[in-house]
Amino acid sequence: MIPYDVILKKRNGDSLSKEEIEFFINGFVQGSIPDYQMAAMLMAIYFKGMNDEETAHLTMCKVHTGDIVNLSEIPGVKVDKHSTGGVGDTTTLVLAPLVAAAGIPVAKMSGRGLGHTGGTLDKLESIPGVKVDFSREEFINQVKKIGVAVIGQTGNLVPADKKMYALRDVTATVDSIPLIAASIMSKKIAAGTDAILLDVKVGSGAFIPDPVEARKLAKLMVDIGSRVNRKVTAMLTDMDQPLGSHIGNTLEVKEAIEILRGEHAGTPLFEVSLTLGGYLAYMGGASANPTDGRKLMEKLISDGSGLKKFAQLIEAQGGNPKVTEDVKLMPQAKHEVEILSKKSGFVNSFKTASIGMAALILGAGRLTKDDPIDPSVGLIIKKRIGDQVERGEPIATIYGNDEEKMKQATERFLEAIAINGEKPNVPPLILDTITQDKLTMRL
DSSP: OOHHHHHHHHHTTOOOOHHHHHHHHHHHHHTSSOHHHHHHHHHHHHHHOOOHHHHHHHHHHHHTTSBOOOOTTSOSOOEEEEEOOOSSOOHHHHHHHHHHHTTOOEEEEOOOOBTTBOOHHHHHHTSTTOOOOOOHHHHHHHHHHHSEEEEOOOSSBOHHHHHHHHHHHHTTOSOOHHHHHHHHHHHHHHTTOSEEEEEEEESTTSSSOOHHHHHHHHHHHHHHHHHTTOEEEEEEEEOSSOSSSEESHHHHHHHHHHHHTTOSTTSHHHHHHHHHHHHHHHHTTSSSSHHHHHHHHHHHHHTSHHHHHHHHHHHHTTOOGGGGTOGGGSOOOSEEEEEEOSSOEEEEEEOHHHHHHHHHHHTSSOSSTTOOOOTTOEEEEOOOTTOEEOTTOEEEEEEESOHHHHHHHHHHHHHHEEEESSOOOOOOSEEEEEOHHHHHHHO
16 A cells, blocks of 8 residues: 555545555554654545545544553443633533433543633642652552542554644544544543543533534534444534633632532523533433433532532542632632623624633633643633623623733623624523434434
8 A cells, every 4th residue: 555545536536445544544643654654644634525434533543542441340331521721611620520420420531721722631630739740550549449530641642643643633634524534533532431422512611613614513523423322422512602701720629618608599601501511410320311411410509419520520539628618728819800891782792712812811721732831820701792881880790810911801801792782692501412323213
């Protein structure tokens, strides 16, 4: 087999066989196929696409280029939740302890933030003492002991994806549905969990803002799961405004703790978290259906079990569990300033990615993977789409340690919020839920 022939075949829009995909991916990882030929293949896929069968072959080929985590010694159905990334998306910190408190093992390998999106590991590390780097044995032992662990990727998982993503990032081929699907699902499958819930973000703060394209991605990932005997459900959720009101690492941990205390009932973060939790409870066998699963999540909040499990998680990973009682034990910013509305009317829309960038300006995020993070800084948004606002009324509070950066972030925030005289329609929080049964019926 010759790389040129495989590239040409895909460039001409033909489907690649499993053998051709394996030849190309394995050759790239082993070094016999150079970067420039993989870049050409990525561009061919970007323009010509891949069918579902090709994408499934690409996914599993990536999985087999590295280690596959074996979680079989952990009893029960192991579950994981993956978000495609957003602003104020703190669902993992709410869900992981809640689902574990329901008796379902949560073995989660998570990621860091990049660009306008926040990362679960960065949020956890804002808690004094918390570590996220564990050996595989430590990871499995922690899940066996307390039912939950949230750590960084261990070992040599999916090396093909790391190499391919580095090229996609510099060749403008990141936003390809089959390449995104194969990237996400290869990592989730290699991580060894039995059931995967995908939270696919849609809107101005999402990597895929278009609902039609986001739905395609969700369906494709659920299809891949079906082909490789994994339970997979995908939920499309709104990211036309930040999910939580708190943006920034310490602030987002604070909001998660408050939700686990039973506060913020009815808010978007609360509602999406508990709906996702209901599906995880159902997929993990703790409830007869997602509706009963949500009721179970509500019970675990009201009786304090979820918060207690979060404290156990923090302590097991080296942190101070007392932050669940006193959030001021986490890093605090020096300055706190209210952002005032410059006009009266209704909040009509947000440029959600710009709000994430405002937090990044303060130091809450990173533009490259090696940038340092200031865990104490961020924003709390006081208004949402559809809310009425008076001129001079506080619409957000900004927390920072550098007054010049706070001014820049304030300007970015004010540019990101649109206020006018007409009350808009409030976007639904959950646009669609795609299960394997539903997908089969649609085909």
